[in-house]
Amino acid sequence: MPHERTAAFAPGRVNLIGEHTDYNQGLALPFAIAEGVLVRGETLPARAGGEARVEAYAGDLGERDEFRLADPPPARGWRAFVRGVAAELCRAGYPLTGARLAISADVPAGAGLSSSAALEVALCLALLDLGTGGRADGEGDRRELARLCSRVENEWVGARTGLLDQLASLYGAADAALRIDFRTLEIDRVPLRLGGWRLVVLDSGQRHAHASSGYNQRRAECARACELLGISSLREAHADAIARLPEPLERRARHVLEENRRVDEAVAALRSDDLAAVGALLNASHASLRDLYEASTPEVEATVERLLAAGAAGARLVGGGFGGSVLGLFAPGVAPPAGSRHVRPGPGAHVLED
Numbered sequence: 001m002p003h004e005r006t007a008a009f010a011p012g013r014v015n016l017i018g019e020h021t022d023y024n025q026g027l028a029l030p031f032a033i034a035e036g037v038l039v040r041g042e043t044l045p046a047r048a049g050g051e052a053r054v055e056a057y058a059g060d061l062g063e064r065d066e067f068r069l070a071d072p073p074p075a076r077g078w079r080a081f082v083r084g085v086a087a088e089l090c091r092a093g094y095p096l097t098g099a100r101l102a103i104s105a106d107v108p109a110g111a112g113l114s115s116s117a118a119l120e121v122a123l124c125l126a127l128l129d130l131g132t133g134g135r136a137d138g139e140g141d142r143r144e145l146a147r148l149c150s151r152v153e154n155e156w157v158g159a160r161t162g163l164l165d166q167l168a169s170l171y172g173a174a175d176a177a178l179r180i181d182f183r184t185l186e187i188d189r190v191p192l193r194l195g196g197w198r199l200v201v202l203d204s205g206q207r208h209a210h211a212s213s214g215y216n217q218r219r220a221e222c223a224r225a226c227e228l229l230g231i232s233s234l235r236e237a238h239a240d241a242i243a244r245l246p247e248p249l250e251r252r253a254r255h256v257l258e259e260n261r262r263v264d265e266a267v268a269a270l271r272s273d274d275l276a277a278v279g280a281l282l283n284a285s286h287a288s289l290r291d292l293y294e295a296s297t298p299e300v301e302a303t304v305e306r307l308l309a310a311g312a313a314g315a316r317l318v319g320g321g322f323g324g325s326v327l328g329l330f331a332p333g334v335a336p337p338a339g340s341r342h343v344r345p346g347p348g349a350h351v352l353e354d
């Protein structure tokens with residue numbers, strides 16, 4: 001039964017380890033966080049003989065949008081996400097109705113916590129709940145929605161991001177990280193038993209937008225490396241073949257290979273409750289993102305330094321880099337620096353019951 005009113009929540013995410021691996025069919029270990037995006041909606045009946053329309057209100061910005069549900073014209077900023085989600089759901093054949101939507105968020109935009117995916121996923125669940133009465137909430141394969149949201153980001157927003165953020169938001173669990181294999185899209189829950197340890201994020205203060213950062217360039221470099229190696233993804237690459245690539249492609253590919261390995265080392269460390277080993281892996285991941293992938297900035301480096309100076313067992317940039325937040329892991333009794341935000345795993349995207 002379609003609902004006339006809905007409220008859907010989708011979380012942001014922190015990627016524990018496995019950065020810039022998703023679009024290389026590699027491995028990652030994200031978890032959904034408690035903060036995210038809430039979309040409240042109600043059906044908007046079409047006027048007699050008129051087409052179904054969507055009215056959207058971004059509460060935090062005090063801005064509105066209105067467009068025809070099917071085939072809306074492109075737009076920029078937050079409007080690109082709303083129009084893109086509505087259009088892609090229609091194109092995929094989901095029966096939607098006109099809707100009035102109100103968006104609010106408690107995850108900061110551009111801070112590397114995946115506010116974009118949270119917005120896409122919450123919009124999807126809200127529109128689907130109004131249109132079909134919950135087909136998306138648990139029944140269908142959520143991988144299909146992740147791909148759809150990723151198309152929105154690629155084609156409507158212009159960021160060629162992978163599936164990491166959407167899968168983390170859709171599949172998150174309250175007490176676990178998710179080991180995702182992007183070759184098979186297999187997702188395994190890995191219990192995140194932190195004991196007295198704490199994970200925090202510290203904002204570098206430098207906003208990033210994937211559509212305009214070095215993100216798309218890194219992706220193109222990986223594609224070029226594959227072309228030269230005659231393979232379809234870096235997951236198939238061997239270390240000796242990579243060594244013969246021209247720079248900077250050799251460095252980019254080496255990061256991806258070694259980062260995949262670190263993901264499984266982190267899974268093993270978590271399974272044996274060895275959080276000190278997880279800290280060392282975070283540091284190794286950051287060094288690789290800085291030196292091989294060159295996705296860090298002076299602001300990010302200063303933020304890593306602040307965390308390490310406060311006694312973090314490990315610290316690394318999270319998300320695409322080129323700004324955003326830094327993740328820090330602190331042993332029991334060690335205080336994170338002022339301004340740090342404590343993060344812990346939270347449930348995946350869901351429709352709220354009224």
Ligand code: GLA
Nearest residue numbers: 019020161162163164319320
């Ligand atoms: C961003 C993208 C993800 C992923 C990370 C880097 O968060 O949205 O798809 O590529 O960067 O790991």
